[in-house]
Amino acid sequence: MNYPDITSTYTVPNLLPPWPCGSNRANMNSWTGTARSIILFLTLSMCLFAVRSQTAVPRTGHKINEPQGECNNNNCVEDSASVINKWSLPLLRSGDKKLYLGIFFKANWYKSAQYCRYHGMHLASISSQEENDKLEKYIKDNGLGHEHFWTSGTDQAEEGSFFWLANGRPIGFTNWNAGEPNNFKYENGEEEHCLELWNRDGKGLKWNDSPCSFETFFVCEM
Template sequence: MITEVISILVVLLSGTSTEPCIEKRLPQWFLHLGTRDGANKDIINSRTSPGLIDQQSWTDLSTEEYLHREVVKRSPLPLVLLGDQYYYFGIYFKTNYYKANEFCRAHGMNLLSIETEAENSLILKYWKQNLKKVDHIYTSGSDLGEEGNFIWLSTGKPLNFTYWSPPQPDNAGKNEHCVEIWKLAENNYFWNDIPCTASYYFICELPKCSSFCIT
């Protein structure tokens, strides 16, 4: 017991912590949510003064679902729930592939990776119903690392499901290395490879938090 007290005093006096740093793993806006009510892990006291959530608060979180829910609740972006996944449809300004990825990461999200046919269908259904004037949207897909070998940049995984518009991908002009969703005609949407420097809209997705986020 005496040894533990001495260790705590050393940490307090030195201003350092033996706990791993988490600040770089969380978006800046999320680090300023205010302090959490220690008596109830499901409630953040919104009336407390803003500031960093203390390290112990993070390690006390009982489930990754709690953290995910709080990120959603306090995100400055209008998130859309499709299935069990939250998305941000970046239709307020156009940008290139690199800036789109940068924007998503800066807000604690990833540029879109479409893992399944069901996810692709949900996104296209929402697009058709709500974004009828949008013709092009970036995903995180690219073959920048190796021509013809497309991966999702956000996950590093290969495309295990595709929805190309034949004869795409065609690498027209030998300069098309990023994947977009392309509105060819009314209710006719497919994937297409395009130059990564083109300015288009984009979609971010909120990753499910794992224990990495809070350890």
């Protein structure tokens, strides 16, 4: 899977192996039903990823060398997490979490989740107003308050029952835009099943359900 360069100054990480476990959820042209989609993706999240040697140049210009070899037990997650800790791109600390802004490229919800998992993280969950406000401030301070950001929230298993894929828990605290979630149905038949952050009305980064095929930035947590 190749990601395009964003600028001529630094290179987007090309670190993702092909989809494992017989799932092609990153390809939005192969939907077979929301229930099956979430089962396949949850299975994918538990699979071990093969790791290949790569070099990436993040925003700071510092090169990152990915570990070589194959995953055994949880080694790939641990190794990838240790690599991330060496990045000088700042991580936002929020309680026991560290949040990472995926802003090298825009991707659909599935590819965003895959990228986070490959690096030992998950798409982010938001558990409180304090955490939501802290993340919003961090995004705005980086000049990205006008952008969309994926989280791990989804209701693909059951319409209207949103949960965090990051931890499997039903969403408790919410910060939806007015009238959301509305599961808007588009002319192509696609509906809205994935949770993004979006400053829709100029009132700050609130929550919106959006088609999972929408390509945008994302937030990972570790």
